[in-house]
Amino acid sequence: MQLSKKISLRLNNSVFPILPQGASTIAEAIGTEVRFVPRRTRAITVIPLSTCIMHSVLTSSLSWRRRVQLFAHSTSRLASSLASNAPNAKPPLRVCVVGGGVVGLTSALRLLQLNHRTGIADNQANTDGVTQPRRPVEVTVLASSFGADTTTAGAAGLWGPYKLSDTPEHLINRWGAATYNHLFQLAHSGLADVAGVSMVSSNSLFPEPQELPFWSHIPLDFAVMDERTLTGLSQRAISGSERIQAATPPGSDCVVPRLDPNPFLCGWGYHWQSIVCEGSRYLPWLTEQVRALGGRLRRVSPLTSLEQLSCPEVDLREGDVDLVVNAAGLGSLELLPDPEVVPIRGQVVRVEAPWVKQAYFYEPYYIIPNRDTVVLGGTGQRGDFNLAVSQEDKRLILDGCCRLLPSLRGARVVADWVGLRPGRTSLRLELQREGVRLGGGRSGGPGGGGRVVPVVHNYGHGGAGLTLAWGCAGDVVRLIVEEGLME
Numbered sequence: 001m002q003l004s005k006k007i008s009l010r011l012n013n014s015v016f017p018i019l020p021q022g023a024s025t026i027a028e029a030i031g032t033e034v035r036f037v038p039r040r041t042r043a044i045t046v047i048p049l050s051t052c053i054m055h056s057v058l059t060s061s062l063s064w065r066r067r068v069q070l071f072a073h074s075t076s077r078l079a080s081s082l083a084s085n086a087p088n089a090k091p092p093l094r095v096c097v098v099g100g101g102v103v104g105l106t107s108a109l110r111l112l113q114l115n116h117r118t119g120i121a122d123n124q125a126n127t128d129g130v131t132q133p134r135r136p137v138e139v140t141v142l143a144s145s146f147g148a149d150t151t152t153a154g155a156a157g158l159w160g161p162y163k164l165s166d167t168p169e170h171l172i173n174r175w176g177a178a179t180y181n182h183l184f185q186l187a188h189s190g191l192a193d194v195a196g197v198s199m200v201s202s203n204s205l206f207p208e209p210q211e212l213p214f215w216s217h218i219p220l221d222f223a224v225m226d227e228r229t230l231t232g233l234s235q236r237a238i239s240g241s242e243r244i245q246a247a248t249p250p251g252s253d254c255v256v257p258r259l260d261p262n263p264f265l266c267g268w269g270y271h272w273q274s275i276v277c278e279g280s281r282y283l284p285w286l287t288e289q290v291r292a293l294g295g296r297l298r299r300v301s302p303l304t305s306l307e308q309l310s311c312p313e314v315d316l317r318e319g320d321v322d323l324v325v326n327a328a329g330l331g332s333l334e335l336l337p338d339p340e341v342v343p344i345r346g347q348v349v350r351v352e353a354p355w356v357k358q359a360y361f362y363e364p365y366y367i368i369p370n371r372d373t374v375v376l377g378g379t380g381q382r383g384d385f386n387l388a389v390s391q392e393d394k395r396l397i398l399d400g401c402c403r404l405l406p407s408l409r410g411a412r413v414v415a416d417w418v419g420l421r422p423g424r425t426s427l428r429l430e431l432q433r434e435g436v437r438l439g440g441g442r443s444g445g446p447g448g449g450g451r452v453v454p455v456v457h458n459y460g461h462g463g464a465g466l467t468l469a470w471g472c473a474g475d476v477v478r479l480i481v482e483e484g485l486m487e
Contacts, residue, residue, distance in 0.1 A: 090135040093485055094320055096309060098335070099327030100143025100297070101150040102279065102465050103458055105286040106473035107325050108139045112293040114477065114486070135486045139295040142314065144302040146287065151329070151419040152279035152465055156348065156368035156375035158202065158359055159183060159275045161215050163344055163380055163463035167427040169214045172464075175471030177218045182470040183275040184220075196281025200369060202274040202359040205233065205404075209268040222272040233266045260406040261399065264362050274359060277466045278370050304334055306436040306455065321438055323485060324455045325476060329422035332459045338428075344421040344462060345384035347393045348377040351411035365400035373414050376401040380463070382423060389416045424460030429472055431456050431479040456480065 097108045114137050147153060159180055161172050186197040203225075216222045287297065300314055306324060308314060326332060333341040350373040360367040368375045376397050394416060402408045435455025456476050461468055480486060 090487075092136040092138045093480075094322045095137060095139045095325060096321045096323070097139060097141045097325040097327055098143070098303065098306070098309075099325075099329060099331070099459075100141060100146040100299075101327070101329055102152040102283060102286070102469045103329065103461060103472065104141055104143065104325070104327035105283065105290060106469040107327050107456075107458055107476045108141050108290050108295050109286060109293070110470075110473040110477050111137050111139050111325075111480075112290060112295050116293055137486075139290070140320075141290065141295060141297045142300050142303075142309075143297075144300060146297065146299065147283050148280065150279070150283065151421065153283055154348070154417040154419045155279050155346075155463075155466065156366070156370065156377065157196075157277045157279050157282070157466050158200065158366075158368045159219070159277065159467050160202070161213075161464050161467055163421060163423060164427060165423065165425055165462065167460075167462075171427070171429075172468065173215055173218065175468040175475070176215055176464075178471030178474055179466075179468055180218050180275065183277050186277075187275055191285070194281065195285040196276075196278035196371065198276050198371075200274055200276045200357075200359050201271060202361070203269060203271045204361040205264065205266045205269040206362070207265040207267050212270070216270070216272070220273040223270060225269040225271060229271075230266055230269065233269075234263065261403045261409075263406075264403050266362075276359075276368065276370060279466065281371070282466070302331065303328075306335060307438070309436070310438045310450065321453055323453060323480065324436055326455055326457045327459060329459050329461070329465075330420055332422075332457075338424070340425045341460060342383055342423045343385050344423040345379060345381040345386060345418065346377065346421055346463065347379045347390060347397070347416070347418045348375050349394055349397050349413060350375055350415040350417065351408065351413050353408055353411040355407065356405065360404050362400075362404055365397065365404060367401050367404055367408070374408075374411065376408070380421075385420065387418050387420070389418055421463045422460060422465075423462045427460040427462070427468070427472075428457045429475055429479075431483055433483075454483065454485070 095108075095111055097104050097111075159176075161176055164172060183197050184199075186192055186195050187199050192198060212224075290297065303309070303314075306326065309321060309324065326335070328335050330341060330343055332338045350370075353369075353374040356367065356369050356374045359369065364378065364380060366375075366377045368377075378397065379393050398408075432455045434452050437450050437452050439450030456479055458472055458476055461472070
């Protein structure tokens with residue numbers, strides 16, 4: 001096929017004229033067309049340029065996932081290029097996101113979605129009161145670790161507010177509801193498999209009645225357990241092992257199974273439809289989404305201050321950054337520094353137990369099924385930086401979880417894992433107008449020269465990073481827009 005002319009490209013509900021040869025202005029280009037002339041029929045067929053890109057991508061030998069990613073990347077790059085070259089175009093807002101975990105990647109993705117309106121992943125990109133921006137956004141994510149190297153990757157990933165200290169309940173509700181809705185849509189889309197998102201029935205058990213959790217209105221099918229359910233859980237103590245033992249006469253050669261461990265007293269509880277978002281799958285999916293929308297990801301040595309963004313090693317010059325999003329999590333303890341940040345040590349055991357389909361909680365223990373393993377936890381040791389596996393913690397976790405589900409005694413241990421949750425007295429999500437001075441000398445240190453750029457802080461999510469990340473990222477966008485930085 002031969003390309004005879006070019007057309008104005010309609011992409012994401014905006015028209016981007018492509019100048020044909022001989023056209024010196026946008027006005028001269030409007031109305032021209034992309035026409036393909038098949039050699040056999042010589043008939044002229046008008047085809048949108050985005051379709052041409054799709055044709056070239058989908059007829060390649062790449063995998064389907066890579067083809068879709070390449071198509072999104074090609075069209076987004078083309079749209080950004082055309083928009084930036086248009087007359088009176090606003091210069092892009094250059095954003096540097098510090099942090100490669102779920103909080104940093106969701107912040108980057110929702111910012112990039114301001115440039116694009118395609119697919120299920122961004123149908124919530126508009127936060128309340130946020131209109132289409134006038135200024136394009138360019139995003140670079142800097143981190144010392146991505147994917148499997150982050151705390152998110154090892155977490156069980158079940159939606160539920162956890163270890164959030166004094167964070168206001170109304171904010172947890174807002175961020176948690178937005179994230180639940182986002183994950184619910186992913187779980188019922190064609191992306192569920194690759195994104196590692198699925199629905200799971202969850203059960204929280206207590207020895208005596210409690211106040212309902214403040215977030216009980218968010219998940220689907222939340223209900224207090226009835227007496228029948230609680231009685232059934234309590235009767236687990238009368239196990240088959242005990243019946244066999246009671247019926248076996250003394251001196252018999254019959255092999256008597258081990259007794260089930262004593263169950264916890266379950267006097268009250270509730271169940272609800274939660275969502276499992278496995279970090280080991282969700283983070284790679286987020287990374288692909290960020291790259292497909294034109295974002296850049298760069299691995300750098302751990303930063304000890306935000307001023308180091310101007311260092312030659314980082315290679316972000318003064319004019320390269322208009323805004324910084326600090327999503328460094330536990331790293332903010334040294335990065336800012338923020339003395340209110342504290343590690344919350346979490347240790348889990350992953351076992352092979354495919355018969356476990358529901359999640360169970362009995363403080364401090366939990367059982368959460370993932371795609372390939374079941375996660376048993378856990379610990380919440382505040383102020384503990386120890387990343388070594390504790391055999392005593394492991395023993396307590398296994399014993400406690402077997403009291404919840406005795407069948408776990410036969411589960412094969414697959415892996416042990418320890419991570420440090422980024423705790424804080426209260427989750428910090430705010431815009432600091434005079435955030436950091438960049439370009440103030442070769443070292444990037446404070447004082448003289450350079451310019452001060454704002455910083456949006458988004459860290460201190462405790463054990464609820466996956467539970468709140470999408471909603472918090474929406475507020476990052478809202479703060480930037482309300483500050484007028486998108487004008």
